[in-house]
Amino acid sequence: MGILKKLSSLFSGAGGVREANVHREYVRCARCGEAIAIRVDLANELTPTYADEGEGEGAYQARKVALGSGKTRCFQSVEVDLYFDAQRRFVSRYITGGDFITREEYEVEQESAGDV
Numbered sequence: 001m002g003i004l005k006k007l008s009s010l011f012s013g014a015g016g017v018r019e020a021n022v023h024r025e026y027v028r029c030a031r032c033g034e035a036i037a038i039r040v041d042l043a044n045e046l047t048p049t050y051a052d053e054g055e056g057e058g059a060y061q062a063r064k065v066a067l068g069s070g071k072t073r074c075f076q077s078v079e080v081d082l083y084f085d086a087q088r089r090f091v092s093r094y095i096t097g098g099d100f101i102t103r104e105e106y107e108v109e110q111e112s113a114g115d116v
């Protein structure tokens, strides 16, 4: 355990978040249809999962709540559960209150919103 702790502090002590340590998801709110980007800092936002709790999907998980910009006056929260393996590589994802979309779909949404 001592060695593990030392290793992890080495990795997280680099100072500043590099883009390689960020996992992104793009979601669409089921209620108002707004596209929302989610950013997970892999160095700081992952919590260990415990296989004996029946969630054997990965070594780490992150729960994010995507909140819209407010311009749609929608207060639905979109909850995203992300699972990662011991190397902090993305394994699987679940969503409540919305749907996953692609980065392309998200970017199209941002451009069309700017025209209005």
Ligand SMILES: [Zn+2]
Binding pocket: 029, 030, 031, 032, 033, 034, 068, 072, 074, 075, 076
């Ligand atoms: Zn909404």
